[in-house]
Amino acid sequence: MMSNAPYLYKPYQAALPLENPVSPVTLPLGEMAVDSLSLSLLEAFFPSWTVLLCDRKNHRIRYASHNSLYTLGYPAEKLHKRLLHDLFRYAHQEDAEAVQRVSQKMEEWTKPLEEEKRHQYRYVINFRWQKPDRSYAHIHWEKIMLPGTWEQQLYFVLLHDISHEKPFNRVQLEIYTLKQGEYRRVNSYVPLAVEQAFTQRELEILQLIKKGLSSKEIAHQLNISLNTVRNHRSNLFKKTRVKNMVELLNYHLLPFN
Numbered sequence: 016m017m018s019n020a021p022y023l024y025k026p027y028q029a030a031l032p033l034e035n036p037v038s039p040v041t042l043p044l045g046e047m048a049v050d051s052l053s054l055s056l057l058e059a060f061f062p063s064w065t066v067l068l069c070d071r072k073n074h075r076i077r078y079a080s081h082n083s084l085y086t087l088g089y090p091a092e093k094l095h096k097r098l099l100h101d102l103f104r105y106a107h108q109e110d111a112e113a114v115q116r117v118s119q120k121m122e123e124w125t126k127p128l129e130e131e132k133r134h135q136y137r138y139v140i141n142f143r144w145q146k147p148d149r150s151y152a153h154i155h156w157e158k159i160m161l162p163g164t165w166e167q168q169l170y171f172v173l174l175h176d177i178s179h180e181k182p183f184n185r186v187q188l189e190i191y192t193l194k195q196g197e198y199r200r201v202n203s204y205v206p207l208a209v210e211q212a213f214t215q216r217e218l219e220i221l222q223l224i225k226k227g228l229s230s231k232e233i234a235h236q237l238n239i240s241l242n243t244v245r246n247h248r249s250n251l252f253k254k255t256r257v258k259n260m261v262e263l264l265n266y267h268l269l270p271f272n
Contacts, residue, residue, distance in 0.1 A: 054078055057171075064175045067094065071160070071168035074099045086176050087154075088146030099172065107143035107151055113186035114142050116206035120188055121158070124202070133168070134160040137191040137198055143183055144176075152176040153183040184256055213254060220247045225264060 057066050058080040065086040068078035079094035087094075087105075094102070106114045121138050128136070140156040157173045187205050191198035213221075216237075223233045230244045237244075257263045 054080070058082065064173050067099070067172040067174070069099050069170055069172060071170055077169070083174075086174060087144060087152070088148065088150075105145050107145055110142045110186050113206045114140070117142075117186060117188040117204060120204050120206070121190075124190060125160075130168075131162075134162045135193045136160065137193075139189040139191070140187070141183070142186045144174075151178075153178040153181070213251075217247050217251055217254075220244060221251055221263075224248075224260075 054066065054068065062082050063086065064080075065083040066078070066080040067076050069076050076094055076097050076099060079091040081091055083094055084090045089105075100118060103111070103114045103118060117140055121140075124138075125133060125136070136159075138158040140158075142154055142156065143151045144154040145151055153176065155175045155177045157175075158170055159173075160168060160170045162168075185205060188203060189200055190202040192201050219237065220233055223236065228236065230241060230248065234241045234244045251263060252258075255263060
């Protein structure tokens with residue numbers, strides 16, 4: 016399941032005010048509002064998470080929490096008012112293309128959703144972030160919409176360095192929706208797996224494995240030798256970095272839908 020991301024925080028001085036602040040700082044969202052105190056609470060309760068508040072219309076960062084210096088290696092002033100997509104240039108050079116594709120897929124998934132349902136979805140991306148000292152952090156990136164019309168909509172982006180919690184495996188997008196009081200995964204996307212790293216034959220064999228066919232049955236259906244099937248299976252294990260057949264069957268490799 017998804018890690019427990021921050022929702023509620025204790026008082027803390029916000030690092031940066033929202034644009035054109037009044038007292039208290041308030042952004043209208045229909046019947047709800049986001050004020051500086053709420054953002055301060057959000058930041059303080061989970062100091063290891065960087066909190067960004069962004070406009071849906073232009074993806075500009077309206078607020079960046081003070082702890083970004085410790086999580087990402089950059090001060091909030093460097094992030095404030097930038098476009099969120101600009102931050103992806105800090106991705107590891109080997110992850111950059113995959114992160115861009117993941118971002119595009121996320122937009123493709125969100126756009127057709129009805130306005131009143133967008134805030135029910137949560138998006139999670141894992142990728143490597145480059146810090147100013149040239150070191151890399153395994154970043155767990157989450158996005159969740161706030162209710163409102165298209166023009167009013169804001170969204171939170173929460174970033175957490177999980178380098179010490181789990182080793183980096185691959186760039187991946189996971190999509191969750193709120194059902195019966197909890198988030199459940201409804202889709203995922205591994206860009207390089209589908210678009211670059213795997214051959215068509217490997218994808219065919221994986222689909223047949225998922226259908227429950229044995230190696231012998233796959234060899235017969237594809238008119239190839241049993242050893243060829245075994246070699247392709249071995250390559251699938253190496254490329255997906257899974258340890259057993261159960262993990263391979265659960266690997267979300269097929270095209271995003």
